[in-house]
Amino acid sequence: MATINDVAKLAGVSPTTAKRALNEPHKLQPHTLEKVQWAIRELDYEPDLTAGALRRGRNMTVGLLVADIVEPFFAELAREVSVRLRSSNYGLLLADNEYQSEIELHNLRHLAGQRVSALIMRPSYGPGNREYLLKMQDKGTYIIEIDHHMPDSPFDFLMLDHEQSVRAGLEHLWSLGHTRIAGLGTYDAELYPEWRAHHFDHIMREHGHPVLSAYREIIRYNEQDAYEFTRYLLNLPERPTALFAFNGTEAIGAYRAIQDAGLRIAEDVSLLAFDNLPWTHMVSPGIDVIEQPIKQMGELLVQQVLKNIDGPRTPMQLLLPGKLIVRGSCGMASAES
Amino acid sequence: MATINDVAKLAGVSPTTAKRALNEPHKLQPHTLEKVQWAIRELDYEPDLTAGALRRGRNMTVGLLVADIVEPFFAELAREVSVRLRSSNYGLLLADNEYQSEIELHNLRHLAGQRVSALIMRPSYGPGNREYLLKMQDKGTYIIEIDHHMPDSPFDFLMLDHEQSVRAGLEHLWSLGHTRIAGLGTYDAELYPEWRAHHFDHIMREHGHPVLSAYREIIRYNEQDAYEFTRYLLNLPERPTALFAFNGTEAIGAYRAIQDAGLRIAEDVSLLAFDNLPWTHMVSPGIDVIEQPIKQMGELLVQQVLKNIDGPRTPMQLLLPGKLIVRGSCGMASAES
């Protein structure tokens, strides 16, 4: 494996000069430049990123810590970020937290040990790792949160405008006459501080239709819990006329539960969901969804991260609007109780 | 940031001893061990992985190069690998190739520069980067291919038994009376050397029902191409009675095309697909699929990779069987032409 010293020797220059041929070629005399470039080709020189990382205190990667890479939202975001990073010589160090701060801490330790240049992360619940993250930030790692952000969190963030999105969804349902609406999961400051559930509660109350207490339960946003909770809801004497799934995974569980209960989507019960997943336009009727601008998120994130790795910090605290896509899974609220 | 030297100084021992407290604690006297552990806690010592990487010539990550992280197969595999890596102090450096060897080379350069300890990769087409990969291997990087493997490729591999899987699928279709079956994509040694398409052709011929030349076209395995090709197939005078989608993304395109053509799944045209994606059991009838044992793959991969990073090389050239799941999207071949 050729090092920059080998290149320098072969070209008859110093390592400093040899490196400049790669980083600041304009500062070299054409003649010198050519000699070095020839030597680089001759030896197949490729820089050792680990040596550079040790010297500079950060490596050439961006850490991306998602909740779960299998959730399509995170998979798509990972791709967008990865693709855009390509033109910058940065790589992507992937980690997850399964929404749990112990797992998160384990992975943060690794990312910090690897000296990632920047960290894009979906925070887990609770203030658990804030101290650790602040230490990372102090050591020069740029940190930006995605998808979720606590008001007292000191970090930059870029996420969906959950409030606007929930409101857009509810206005859609209201316009169809729905008032008995159940959200798939209830906000809990300690256990489950999810914004979509929080705004759902708040906006419903504000609109004069507080969510029935029978509809309120703290569940996790996965297929299984969503399935079971939906079955429960559909069996209530006062069953909801519309269901609001707070992410794409929940929507799958809800959809299956509705089918298994022998009910028809739209006619018997309406379904509205976050995340525009492929299957939502393949069933019939198609599912009404609120789509996140994932491409835009990826673009803005990479831009912001690269700008902030070197150069001075430019704050970014951004909410992006969700887009309602209507396909037919929400029907008129029927008169039947 | 505390280094191991700081720890050593505070504990009044040498750096070597301090490190041993972490790596080989049994080799220290209880008293020494305690002193060092105290100092580690006192200083919040965490190892600098970049320094270790430089020194050892490889970092504490495994490179995972997929074709496209958005394809659920790769997303799920990434999660399985990531989860299992957690108990080993290794991280995951993620990259893709979009099936193109230029993109692949770019990312390989990065992975090699980062000195990944091992590389799990889905190869792109063509022999393009073999030379580069061999150089990586010579420098000590353990390499194993997934999902696809050329017979003359010198690397280990772990993938689905494509031949067995295709045969299982076809026997299912034959048992329902189908003979006019179209695979969504045709094998081409140069342009598109995909095994599933290859075995499809071969097994159909072997069985006495060579694929009609009207059904043969080289397409890429994405939703759009699959959609268009399916529309074309369904418009043929001798249209196929069954379609075989070679991955989950193709299946989506085919499904939509069938719907848009106003045909009924199973009654009018049967659909069989690779990959057991969530939506395939949510539509009705559910889609008959061939499922890959992704969890097992992740487990075996991590096991093999960790064993081969240190220790002597133990070869692994493994085909795992696919599992046919029947849900109803394949009906009897109708008599109508």
Next chain:
DNA sequence: TTGTATGCGTTATCAC
């Protein structure tokens, strides 16, 4: 059982 010394390849500072 513990300690000493060296070098991994790069980058940054400073001198020429």
Next chain:
DNA sequence: GTGATAACGCATACAA
């Protein structure tokens, strides 16, 4: 424009 030199933090060979 170019070059010499030092230091990043760790792992290893070797010495004690």
